[in-house]
Amino acid sequence: MEFLTGFAPLAARFDGLILDLWGVVHDGVRPYPGAVDCLARLRDAGKRVVMLSNAPRRAAPAQAAMRRMGIDDALYTGIMTSGEAVHLALRERPDAWWASLGSRVFHLGPERDLNVLDGLALERVARPAEADFVLNTGPDDHRNPTEMAEFEPVLRECGAAGLKMICANPDLEVIRDGRRVLCAGALAVRYSELGGDVRSLGKPDPAIYGPVLDCLDLPRERVLAVGDALRTDIAGAAAIGVASCWVLGGLHGDALDSGPDAAREAVRAAGLSPIACIPGFAW
DSSP states (O other): OEEOSSSHHHHTTOSEEEEOOBTTTBOSSSBOTTHHHHHHHHHHTTOEEEEEEOOSSOHHHHHHHHHHTTOOGGGOSEEEEHHHHHHHHHHHOOSHHHHTSOSEEEEESOGGGGGGGTTSSOEEESSGGGOSEEEEOSOOTTSOTTOGGGGHHHHHHHHHTTOEEEESOOOSEEEETTEEEEOHHHHHHHHHHTTOOEEEOSTTOGGGGHHHHHHHOSOGGGEEEEESOIIIIIHHHHHHTOEEEEETTSTTHHHHHHOHHHHHHHHHHHTOOOSEEESSSOO
């Protein structure tokens, strides 16, 4: 694993990028220093860039949020989110598990993620006991998003009702404006521990990469995945056979603070092999 100070040396070696959003391009509030400039340089060099995010909302709202941060649509080729994948699966019911869900949904998550349900023949209910299944998009706006204990009662309610859970964001946690908060994936892990039946969509599942690779339309050896989470971004890249670059400035910022040896040990412990790591997504 190479330790680079910027992204420029890697840009020359690949024609297409699968780029994580949260933790690489922005922190949920603003772009990281140098990220917009790096995207502009890649565009000017003719590189294809597809954003792939475990955001538990549809692609259009995620794109609109980037615009508000000053990240223009012209800076990248396409975008796919785990929320979009969930929306499509709820619409198409691709296998027996999805077909069995029913039509009454209890939503665990903030109101801003309800767009996942837009246009679907589903009835949103107020309590788990009234539902056929639960859509988990992460901590809601009524509980402390840093404390798992805050969500134990509602998870147990869902379990008591025998609800299957859709997890619309497999991430365990994220850094939002410098603060580490729980994601839907952490709630899903706890629900599984309680005996719940969970289906997650998003990185590192190879299925979510299909539309992204189609959009890039490049040989896999010419594609580089860039992300800050070993468990999702880097593992997902390995699962589909593309090279990866680990960005240390997001979720695993402590590895950057502790130096190269700590970063190497984290990669070794995860059984992964990114070709390079960089402190942040900057040229």
